[in-house]
Amino acid sequence: MTDELVTIEVDGRELKAKPGTMLIDVTDAAGINIPRFCYHKKLSVSANCRMCLVEVEKVPKPLPACCTPVNEGMKVSTRSPMALGAQKGTMEFLLINHPLDCPICDQGGECELQDVAVGYGSDVSRYSEAKRVVPQRDIGPLIATDFTRCIHCTRCVRFGAEIAGVRELGATGRGEHMTIGTFVEKSVDSEMSGNVIDLCPVGSLTAKPSRYKARAWELTQHDSVAPHDSVGSNIHVHTRNNRVVRVHPKENESINEIWLSDRDRFSYEGLNSEDRLTQPMVRKNGEWQEVEWQEALEFAVKGLQSAAGSDGDQLATLVSANSTLEELYLAQKLTRGMDSGNIDHRLRQSDFRLDGNDSPVPGLGITIQGIESLDAALLVGSNVRKEQPIIAHRLRKAAKSGAKVSFINPLWIDLHFEADQFVSTPAVMVDNLASIAKAASAKLTGNLAKLVKAAEVSETAKSVAEQLKSANNGVIMLGNQAAAHPDYSLLVVLASAIAEATNTSLSYIPALSNSVGAALAGALPHRGPAASLVEKCGANAQMMQSKPRKAYLLMGAEPGFDFWDPSLINSALDQAECVVALTAYHSESLASCADVMLPIAGFAETSGTLVNAEGTWQSFNGLVKPQGDARPAWKVLRVLGNLLDIDGFDQNSSDDVLEELKSHAAETAIDNSVSTKTAGELNSSTEGLYRIGDVPMYASDALVRRASSLQRTNSAEPAAVRLSANQAKSSDVEEEETLVVVQDGNRAQLPLIIDPRVPDGAVWISSALPGTEKLGGQFGVVTLEKA
């Protein structure tokens, strides 16, 4: 085929197009509207609805524009009597079995069938016989179905097969008896399932959490950025009466295309949770009291000053990397203004031995879109599909076009593409990586050189090293479980050495929506704004907890759920004189240890900026008023700064804060370089039963933990002890038995589930779930006892 363009004529307009392009793509690009139902630009062509019929000169019958390739000299008319007649006929057939009860349909007002019927259909129905009725089906708490309205466009089915990679919805029966359903009666559980709601042209699939909540015409649409994973998916937030009613994806080809993960789509429900803190609260004589802001702020300032006023090192600031850039910047400014260097956002990390030699601004290092053109990827400690669904979707595309993807993980993960998984206990993960390093003849020194020398080169290691070496465009990615690994520093140095030796690049998949921003804002003990190393290095998250300080400032983090070791942070906070918590929620876990709780605005309530995994800065506005007396966190920090008499706290808007930070960090890019070739001793061991504590998809932050519909999905499983069948036998325990888990003297009672995804020698106990909030670190030795 030549690259030359052909000329076609559509409705008298001359258009140029590549030969072989489908007619509908050409007309869409030219802004000529052709009605359609089954065609969707992101899905394969199935050409089954026949709504897109147009007339083509010298062809006796109308042709479907979505599957008619263009060729030279083609003359098309989309509005000729023949085309209009064909469209009208199709419309009439479609409506034969479609109920005409738009007034009770949730899609009414934003329905493609309505629009097309008004534009291309007839005004009265000639059909008066009985219509088809399909029994209701319940496919889970996120998607409401009404398959009687289905027009069998199969977009949802194609989405499952082509995009989500799981065939969850399928069509059964033929002709009038064709119905859409889940194959095995159960629910739809994909982490991207919500997208079928947008794809379905009619009201057959609609959003359950926002069902009946509002009509399309009552909603105000605002642009914003999703607040969970580090992709920073662009979203439309729809509000009514100062409430967020629903969230839709906003098209951004370079970030989320047109997709949105369920977590980003449905987490807004957490905003209206009953747990919201709406009034400042202080603890007086052991009792929580609601007070005015003035009093609460003065209380907080007095507490901080008396505990850490004379010795800055007594102040420890722990912030969630889901906070905005502005908040993180002010938090570090306040901390450093109090003459303390103790600030950290890496609440889920335990190994900080690399600090100083670590990557200054860890991030993807490639663009999100660029993931698609990879030809080899090695992921270390990442359940990418659950943690970063959009990145996983891009990886899947790469894998589909031939990229070799492999994983070194402590757990088998469910994937929707072809990949090799090397699963072992955490300690052996390091050996596995070392063995790849050896196969790739990576250059290392000291300890690691010894480790690599001792490693055995397995066949798999050889093949992975080979794949990376032969790749033009390869990466080694470190995920959440690598970051939480007790030997993170070893993993990083090994990975960077392998990357160097194989001429691939080192890449981090940041965990939270502003992990990259936190590094830029300077929310680190050893690096200030723009990731410059500071002279006086403060204590890292681990040290702040293991050597308790007198005063703690927490922002957006819940002790039992957002920390690597809940028992450690709890005991540190219990010993403190003053704990000031900036929080959007009144959580048990904070109420038991804090002294002041200042209510801050949640997602969509505050303006701010998030920096995503590839380093794109994305700002957004506050869209609804914060609930009750809550205030944007940057304002709270600003006032705290003033009351503490620290210079440089007189910004009038979040934009001012952003400008100030930009003057330091606007030019700072992602930098994954690691400036050492060695690391310390191995922390993890193969002795005893080793806990693997991941963070489940719907437990990753305070907002999503309160999103009631997401919490009812099958993906939100309650805490349990998971063992492989072998391990259960050798530990002499049985399925469904209740066990007592003992970790560092902390105990929790949990049911046992036999799970083939866990390697022998390890036990999988997720963190951040009710039931595990009193246990120890995410990784570590545990013992199991019978209850």
Place this chain on the structure above:
Amino acid sequence: MTVFKNYIKSLFLLELLKGLRLTGRYFFAKKFTVQYPEERAPMSPRFRGLHAQRRYDNGEERCIACKLCEATCPALAITIDVEAREDGSRRTSRYDIDLFKCIFCGFCQESCPVDAIVETRVYEYAFEKRGENIMTKDKLLAVGDEHESQISADIAAQAKYR
């Protein structure tokens, strides 16, 4: 001469009599004053008075919470909140018409796909307290229940013109 004419006119009060002739004519003519409240003016079936929400014969409320009336109301007088009832059907959990805002245009009735919201012939109502101007769903349904026979007769009479 003019002076003399004017003198005669004012002496015999001719102008007054001229005016009284009109008064006299109406004095003896047939009266059209309606003795409200003992008497009532005739009323068109299209009269647009107080609103009502109707029910089906089996007692089920008609309104399906489609919000079309709310959308069409030019005075923004209608406020609706929707929820799924226990049986899953779409129903209003709140249906308020603010009679201070309403301009009695009848668009709500016009837009309703199930003839749920109607404007009745009732025009005798007054408010004594703030807040009484809001016709809630219960009040509207009560009006509907009370006047259903008249409402359905009116709708039937108008059916052929719609």
